[in-house]
Amino acid sequence: MSAPRTDSLSAPSPDRGPDEAPAGPVWAKVPTRLAAPAPVAVTVTAVVVTRGSSPYLGATLAALRAQSRTPDDVVVVDVDTAPATSGHQDLQLGGARYVAGAGARTFGEAVETALSATGAPDHGWLWLLHDDSAPAPGALAALTRAVEHSNAVAVAGSKQRRWERDPDGTPLDPDLSDRGVLLEVGHTVSPLGRRMTGIDDTEIDQGQHDAREDVLAVGLAGALVRSAVWRQVGGTDPAYGQLGDSTDFCLRVRLAGHRVVVVPDAVVRHAQVSLHGPGASGARRRAQLYLRLTSVAPWILPFAMLAMLAWAPFAAGYRLALKRPERARDELLAPLWAVFRLGPLLRARRRVARTSTVPRSVLRPLLGTWREVAAERRDRRLARGGAHRVEHALSDLERAELGTLAVRRRATLALVVAGAVGLAAALFGPALGALAAGARLVGGALLAAGGSTATTWSSATSGWVRDGLGTAAPADPLLFVLSGLSVLAGGSLQTAVNGVLLLALPLAAVGAWAAAGTVTRSVWLRAAAAFLWTVAPPFLGALDGGLLGAVLAHALLPWTAVALVRAVGAQAVDRLTPPDDPADAYAPGPRAARPTASLGAAGAGGLLLACVVAGSPALLPAAVLVLVAATLVAPRRRVHLVLALVPALVVGAPLWWTAVRDGDRGLLTAEPLAGASGVGAGGPASGLELLLGLPAAPEPWFDAPDGGGPVPTAVRALVAAGPWAVGVLVVALALLGLLAALLGIGRRRAGATARRVTGTTVVGWLVAAAGIAVAVLAQDDGRWAGPGLSLLLLGLGAAALAGAAAVVARGARLHGFARTAVRTGSVVLVAVGLLLPAAQAAAWLAGSGSVAAAGRADLLHVSAAPVVPAVGQQMQAPPRQARVLEIGFSADGDGTVRYALLRADGSQLADAAVAARVTGGDGTAAGALDTVVAELVSGTTDGVPERLAALGIGAVQVRDGGTAGQDAAVGDLVATLDMVPGTSRVTEGQAVSVWRVSPADQPAPGWARVEEDGTTREVLPSAGTQVRADVGAGSADRVVVLAEAADPGWRATLDGRRLDAVAPEQTAGLQAFVLGPDDGHLVVRYEAQHRTAWLVLTTFTLVVFALLALPVGRRRTR
Structure with a gap:
């Protein structure tokens, strides 16, 4: 316990001696104490x-x-x-x-x-x-x-x-x-x-x-x-x-x-x-x-x-x-x-x-x-920022060196972007005016992409594909991705598709530049890699053929690689070298920023991988194999690689489950959202051609000069070998990287360099092996092998860059002739890597031309003409939603009749689901449609208009033929249709002839109707795959019939009371419900099994990964 204080409260001043009296009063003597x-x-x-x-x-x-x-x-x-x-x-x-x-x-x-x-x-x-x-x-x-x-x-x-x-x-x-x-x-x-x-x-x-x-x-x-x-x-x-x-x-x-x-x-x-x-x-x-x-x-x-x-x-x-x-x-x-x-x-x-x-x-x-709360947070933020700057402070010389590196890097990147934008301008530039005026990019495998964000979202998540008379099947995951992109495109799916194709070339080039930067910091090697990736044959072939999924996968693969490499902190970094040290563009030195693993990069990698897999579902097994194996060599935070798989697995879960349940790998190798493909005209590629990244048998870049003699022969051989050159160069450099890994180039000087070369090469060859396996399986199924070859080139490119960078790093430490030889070889290598892509791009443009050029009907092109005339589109619009039946003949001239049920202006991208093409179209309703089309073409007229109306068909259209044989067949068909009772032609002198279907004593056909005793009494208003309408009282025999194939997922309620479904055998395979005599509010909709649970899980996953991917909560080191 302290004793009571009786001493002075004023301590002696340091400015006076201990014996001097204080200048002021002595507070101990104050009585208040x-x-x-x-x-x-x-x-x-x-x-x-x-x-x-x-x-x-x-x-x-x-x-x-x-x-x-x-x-x-x-x-x-x-x-x-x-x-x-x-x-x-x-x-x-x-x-x-x-x-x-x-x-x-x-x-x-x-x-x-x-x-x-x-x-x-x-x-x-x-x-x-x-x-x-x-x-x-x-x-x-x-x-x-x-x-x-x-x-x-x-x-x-x-x-x-x-x-x-x-x-x-x-x-x-x-x-x-x-x-x-x-x-x-x-x-x-x-x-x-x-x-x-x-x-x-x-x-x-x-x-x-x-x-x-x-x-x-x-x-x-x-x-x-x-x-x-x-x-x-x-x-x-x-x-x-x-x-x-x-x-x-x-x-x-x-x-x-x-x-x-x-x-x-x-x-x-x-x-x-x-x-x-x-x-x-x-x-x-x-x-x-x-x-x-x-x-x-x-x-x-x-x-x-x-x-x-x-x-x-x-x-x-x-x-x-x-x-x-x-x-x-x-x-x-x-x-x-x-x-x-x-x-x-x-x-x-x-x-x-x-x-x-x-x-x-x-x-x-x-x-x-609240003011004190804000002040405290501000002070803490400033204090942390100051501590960070002190910890990572650089000298003036180091700042100058970093500035020089940044200027050189930005200048070279500007050249890469200029080259990619120039190539895109040559391909799409002549069509920009038409696209701005409302035209669309179609052709090859690319269908028209009409619809808004809401309708696209419904198609992507409903579990019902509206192709033909519809079928219960999961939509392609690519449609889910496009529904999100349509939001950025102002709510238009077609604008989103046009934007993806217009930006694909620059996006691929910049992505390849960034991906190469995770392996080497040499700007010229990165530029060569960017150009080679941009003109890769799988990419150019997918662009020509309108394979939207393959285009998106190729463009985003390098971005995905960047995110995944940064997620585990395995990227190369700029090195600050002392003035007396030789330049080393690969090995980190004592002043190199230590790469750190990034959770944000893992989040971005997961979203990007989901988009890549949506563009090419066949890449999912390869991604799982590669990422799980890469965890063995990742330097840190290996769980980030496994975490990145989650969005891809969740977004495409309905399709993955269908593929596993049916045991059909064709659901994965087929091109998503694709119509009839016009690619691969050169024939299937051999094994060697696939290994060199060629998706089809190549054709010479240019026409070889005629004439004998050794010079023309050599020129012809050079021209014929042109398409092989890019693949040969990449494979040769990848083998060099493998050799560098085996010999441990740079191991004596920098162990980290040798480990990075080895790790990059091993992962690169693993990715290449997965890619070639995907390509071979796709080609065996008769599918486009491009996505697998894109993965192959990504892996080979990583191994090639690792080998080239290791050789450059080793050469910088040599002296005399050896050093000169390495430098000369590096210059030649970069020159070849820049010239070959230029020649490849020139040859491609010379052979294909721009999307606005004539003669590209089977390839990607711009189109402004409607597929369905205005009178037909008016029928297709809500609330009636009648379909248009288009009848034509095959281009082979063999007289084969082809038909399509159109619910919009042509076949739609949102209706082209792989699962529907593989598993649908063989039900009772589809058989009834085949029968009525055959009767209509053959001239059998008994009850044809009524059966057309029962299928919701409000019009029939025939397009003029493109050949003499087709014109004759079309003329006979037009004459036949003119004689069908209950149909009336509504167009004259146009490229498309349209007949309105008008069954006797019945309302105009629509998608949903009330039927009594086999006769349509009322057409119900509908929108999409839903009916919400008030119905009056009537007889007890009334049924509601939809012009859609029957499925257990359809639900109907009247004032909340569930209606019983009619057996499909009684309605020719169409969906119907017993309405009965009561009046009330009728609701009809389709409910896919487990849809709500999947949407909740998908939304939660995407929100979490999107928040992780936001570039906040981090601080740049320099």
């Missing part, structure tokens, strides 16, 4: 709470023994399982008592255990300490001085500083390692209950906060608490657990009419082990929400609970965007924990009400404001 309250005897019991064997406990007890004012009693409470000190090796208790408190779950319960065991007096004080909180020698003396003159003070807290630790977690000596980093000098809470200290994370104690005294709360580690008040308020609330109990306890002490002060002269070094331990963030968030619920007014409590639950997803999304998934999980779970613990919550509120003697308004001056 005698009026101060007399100090009271302070009895202190120190309670140290530990959890088992702790590396901090010994130092903390030593600090207690070193106090200038020692506590009267010291009690050590172990809340772990050790029943005695034998569980603590080398523990020196000194005069302290040991109490086993294995049943204590919280700090407050441990203190209660100590009080029960020692019988501390009510008039005494408790000095509460954690095992990781070592007080400075004068801490207790300063605390007792603060409380011995005031009966109002019930809690006196200490100034907390950080207890420093080694990087391995070993605590350092608290007296020798104290850097003065502040943790807390008292604290308050924000309006939402968040703890606020007003101190930056790295703020050094310079006495700037020593003026604080009365505060809202203090940390209980190192706090002096009056024993009577501890018992009065009931100690800490066990519901808080390890965190948050200090704030709640001090609030209750304040409301009980006592003061809570902080004593800056009392310093405690605190390691905050519980704050940084596993699960600490969740415990802290739960404590914040629990404190908020215990503090609000009773009438606000239910609204506060609802608000917390409603805000939780947004808070979790914010944490995900900051790349803190654990915190996001806590934001979701903490409100549930707080809301569903009603019992402890109500007991805590009753305890506060029972012990409170003053209103809550007395706390308002001590609470944090």
Whole structure:
């Protein structure tokens, strides 16, 4: 206990001697000093709470023994399982008592255990300490001085500083390692209950906060608490657990009419082990929400609970965007924990009400404001930014070198972009005006893409494909991706498709540049890789053939590779070399930025991989194989590679399940959203041609000159070998990379270089093997082999760049002729890598021309002419939604009749599902359609209009033939249709002849109708695959019939009452429901099995990965 002070309150000035009188008055002689309250005897019991064997406990007890004012009693409470000190090796208790408190779950319960065991007096004080909180020698003396003159003070807290630790977690000596980093000098809470200290994370104690005294709360580690008040308020609330109990306890002490002060002269070094331990963030968030619920007014409590639950997803999304998934999980779970613990919550509120003697308004001056919240966040952000800049500070020479590298990199990238944009302009430039005026890109395998975002989303997720009379089948995952892109295109699917094709070439070039940058930092090697990737035969062939999925997969594959490589921190980085070091474009040097794994890159990689797999489902097994195998060589965060597979698996889950259930690999190798393909005219490629990246038997780039002699022969041979040159170059360099990996080039100088060469080469050849396997399987199924070959070229390109960069790095360390030879070879290599793509692009453009050129009917071209005339489109529009039957003949001239049911302006991209093409079209309704078309063409007229109307066909159209044979057949067909009763021609002198279907004594055909005794009584309004209409009363025999194939997924309700389905045999395979005599509101729709669960899972997955991919929550190193 401190003796009463009688000395002067004014210390001697350092500017005068000890014997000189002070210049001012002597404050000890002022009579008011005698009026101060007399100090009271302070009895202190120190309670140290530990959890088992702790590396901090010994130092903390030593600090207690070193106090200038020692506590009267010291009690050590172990809340772990050790029943005695034998569980603590080398523990020196000194005069302290040991109490086993294995049943204590919280700090407050441990203190209660100590009080029960020692019988501390009510008039005494408790000095509460954690095992990781070592007080400075004068801490207790300063605390007792603060409380011995005031009966109002019930809690006196200490100034907390950080207890420093080694990087391995070993605590350092608290007296020798104290850097003065502040943790807390008292604290308050924000309006939402968040703890606020007003101190930056790295703020050094310079006495700037020593003026604080009365505060809202203090940390209980190192706090002096009056024993009577501890018992009065009931100690800490066990519901808080390890965190948050200090704030709640001090609030209750304040409301009980006592003061809570902080004593800056009392310093405690605190390691905050519980704050940084596993699960600490969740415990802290739960404590914040629990404190908020215990503090609000009773009438606000239910609204506060609802608000917390409603805000939780947004808070979790914010944490995900900051790349803190654990915190996001806590934001979701903490409100549930707080809301569903009603019992402890109500007991805590009753305890506060029972012990409170003053209103809550007395706390308002001590609470944090929104302005203070914003100021604290700003200060902490600036402090972290300053610390980051100091840690990664560069010299002027290093900044200049980085600037030079950046200028060279940007200039070369500009050349790459210019080349790709020029190639795109040559292909699409002449058609831009027509596209801007509303024309569309079609042809080859590409169908018209009419429809809005809403209709595209419905087609992508409904589980019903509306091709022909419809079939239950999953849509292609590519349509799901396009529905998202249509949002960016202003709600138009056709604009989204046009945009993908227009931007494909520049997107592929820039992506290849970025992907090459993860392997080598040589700008010329990256430029050559970008050009070679842009003019790769699989890519150009897919563009010509209108294979939208293959185009998208090729363009996004390098971007996916970039994201996945960065996800595990395996990318190459720029090296800052000393002036006397040779340039090394590959190996990281001592000043190279260390690559770090990126969760954001993993999120972006997952989304990109989902788009790639949607464009080519056959790449999914290859992606799974490659990523799982790549985890064996990934340098860090290997789980990121597995995580990246999740979106691709979830988005295409209906198609993957169908393929596994049916055992049909054709569902994966078929081109998604494709019509009749016009590619591969050169015939199937051989195994060697596939290995060189050629999807079909190649044709010479240019016509060889005629004439004999050795020169023309050599020229012809060179021209014939042109299409092979790109593949030969890539394979040769990939073999060089394999050789470099086997020989360990650069191993003596830089082990990291050798490891990167080996790892990149192994993964590259693994990717190439997966790609060639996909290509071979696709070609065996008669499909386009391009996506597999794109994957092959990606793998070979990675291995080739690794080999070339390793050779360049090795050559930079050679001397004399060897160095000159390597440099010359590098220049030749880059020159060939730049010239070959130029020749390839020129030959391709010369052979194909632009999309606006004539003669590209079987290839991708621009079209502005409608497929269905305006009169037919008017019938197709809601609410009627009649179909148009188009009849024609095959181009072979063999007289084969071809027909299509059109629900829009031509066959639609949204209706071209692979699963529907493979599994649909063989039902009773399809057979009925075949029969009526055959009767219509042959001239059999009995009941044909009625059967057409029953199928929802409102018009029949015939297009003029393109050949003499087709013209003759079309003329005969037109004459036949003119003679069919119930049809009337509505167009004359046009390229398309249209006949309106008008069955006798029945309304005009539509998609949904009410039928009675086999006669249509009413056509119901419909939109898409839904009917929502009010129907009147009628006979009991009424049925609702849809012009769609029957399926168990169709549902119909009348005023909420479910209607029974009619057997398909009674309606020629069409879907029908028993309507009956009642009136009411009729709803008909299709409900796919498990659709809701899949949509919820897909939405959740995409939102999570999109938030992870957002470029926020990170800081550039340079």
